[in-house]
Amino acid sequence: MIKSRIFSAVAIATMLAACAAPSAAPAPTQAPAPPKAADPTKAPAPTQAPAPTAAPAATKAPEPTKAPVADTSMNTVGKKLPDDAAPSDQQVIVIAAVPPPAGARMMDIMAATYNRGLGADLFAIPLVRLNKDFQVIPGSAASWSASADGKTWTFKIRPDLNWSDGTPVTAADWVASFQHITKKETAYDFGWYFEEANIKNFADAEAGKAKPEDIGVRVGASPKDLVIETTKSIPYLPMLFLYASPMQKAALEKSGPTYNSDPKTSVSAGPYVLQDWSENRVVVVANKNMPDDLKPLLNKVIIIAQKNGLQAYQAGEVDTAVAGSAADVKVITSDANLSKDSTQDPADFRVHYFFFDMSKPPFNNIKVRQAFAHLFDRDTIVKKILPLPAGAPMYGFLAPGFPDSNQEQLKTLQSYDPAMAKQLYADSGVKITDKLTLQVRTENAVEDAAVAMAQVYADEIKKQLGVEIEVKRTPQKTFMDALNAKPTKMDFGMISYGMDFLDPSNMLSVFKPNGRHNWNNDKYAALLDQAGPETDIAKRDQVYKDAEKLLVTEAPGIFAFQQFNVNLWRPYLNGVTFQPGKVNTARGIGWPGFSSFNLGTYDTYVTKDVLKTRPNPPK
Secondary structure: OOOHHHHHHHHHHHHHHHOOOOOOOOOOOOOOOOOOOOOOOOOOOOOOOOOOOOOOOOOOOOOOOOOOOOOEOEEEEEEEEOOOOHHHHHHHEEEEEOOOOOOOOOOOOOOOOEEOOOOOOOOOOOOEOOOOOEHHHHHHHEEEEEOOOEEEEEEEEEEEEOOOOOEEEEHHHHHHHHHHHHHHHHOOOHHHHHHOOOOHHHHHHOOOOHHHHHHOOOEEOOEEEEEEEEEEOOOOHHHHHHHHOOOHHHHHHOOOOOHOOOOOOOOOOOOEEEEEOOOOOEEEEEEOOHHHHHHOOEEEEEEEEEOOOHHHOOOEEEEEEEEOHHHHHHHHHHHHHHHHHHHEEEOOOOEEEEEEOOOOOOOOOOHHHHHOOOOOOOOHHHHHOOOOOOOOEEEOOOOOOOOOOHHHHHHHHHHOHHHHHHHHHHHHOOOOOOOEEEEOHHHHHHHHHHHHHHHHHHHHHHHHOOOOEEEEEEOOHHHHHHHHHHOOOOOEEEEEOOOOOOOOOHHHHHHHOOOOOOOOOHHHHHHHHHHHOOOHHOOOOOHHHHHHHHHHHHHOEEEEEOOEEEEEEEEOOEEEOOOOOOOOOOOOOOOOOOOEEEEEHHOOOEEOHHHHHHHOOOO
16 A cells, blocks of 8 residues: 555656656657556546436425324223224223213212212222122222221222322322211211221211211321221221222312212223213213223223113114113013023122011011011012012022022021911911001112012902002102101011122111111121121121021011012123123123223223124214
């Protein structure tokens, strides 16, 4: 490389010197020198003709920006859909619901229970939830623990749980909600339920004997620690908090307990957020601010009030409905296609029963009650008026599948036996001469069947004992006001009761002293008190069985039939919770229905089969 540079410099200098020398005599003509060999290290640049001037190229229009292709395997909140799911835009369902009471705007169970609006309970997750086998699993609380004496419980709220406005869900939200329901002006209609938890000062606050701030619900060591103090040990206490679903403290204070019925004020820490609300139609959409495991698969749910859900289902207007009457059940069971879509759901293990005013004659006499108990021919009446899948005869209060159910052992205690009934009535020494009124509460979906059963029963009592009975339909409010009056204003009635939580204490407590009925049996009360705190499961179960046997024997109630829900589900609906469980063996979402309490609300989705019958999703 150095040599080449030196050579080049010399050659250039020689050329320059030649140009500058004075003129000399012309050199003799010589033959031209042969062409110099090309430098083998360099390719000679070929001599080319100059390129013609080209016309300027036309300016090409830029490619239009293409919108990204939507991933139809993901729903609108980024939740991966199952392999057999329909495209994301089809993840919409319409639910037919029983019309709520007129003017009902409460959308949270800690705002109201019996007066909740359409589509309630989707905007917050309770402390615990139940799976399809009614096992307690975490909800808003990731974990919980009790003190050594079992009277102080600490619930650890999930650290990743936030409200839809971005603020964290904290223990203060539960504190505000519990304090709200103990205020006299709130007139909360479900306070008795939380009294079952024996929360410190709770009942006194309801009665105005303590301040709401004094109840045993407080923030613990961190904002996400909720501490609940009770007056006695209750081993099953977490199960009671299925309905401890909070309202947001800030929204409650700013907008009052109806804030979730207005999209402008609604705040959600549940699977859905409110898009549109009216008394008869509610639209909710998936909540993008939820942790991934709590995001639903459905993008949108439309809930419409329907007096006849079956008709709406037959018309293709809804994707799911519940049979609203015994007549509906007959239509469903007689139609092959509807039968395929229907399922029998034990729901809340609801039992219909007759009851008495036991504080005065004639029903303060145990033998009169027992005589009446042996005149209800449930095996014939129920099967004739409300057969499976809607109903089944009952001989006690705890239905098959419910913990400690003991139906087979209780059958003889209230079996149909007219001869025994006549003997018991004669032995009672009572002669009923006045006409009795048997009132039937008519808010239930099977009210027609219940009234029909009551009439057949009344006819049998007159036939066997000569006692005349008038059966009377009574609207719910009138019925409950008469029943709950002190003293009660109802001598003889028929009513139903379904569980609030899956423990015998819940059902059996209906007949405790100072409860719904005035049996006031001290031995029965003592058995329930003994069973409640018992941690030995076998001992506890036996005590509850003893209590139910005493209940059926002394007949403050005559247990008639278990009611099942008959649900209709489109074949294209699926989900983990849709599959049969061990207790609830029905296909579909079971009790307590489409709400944040139920896992089915999160994992239900629409399959590809929808495209065969519903090519366009509902709007």
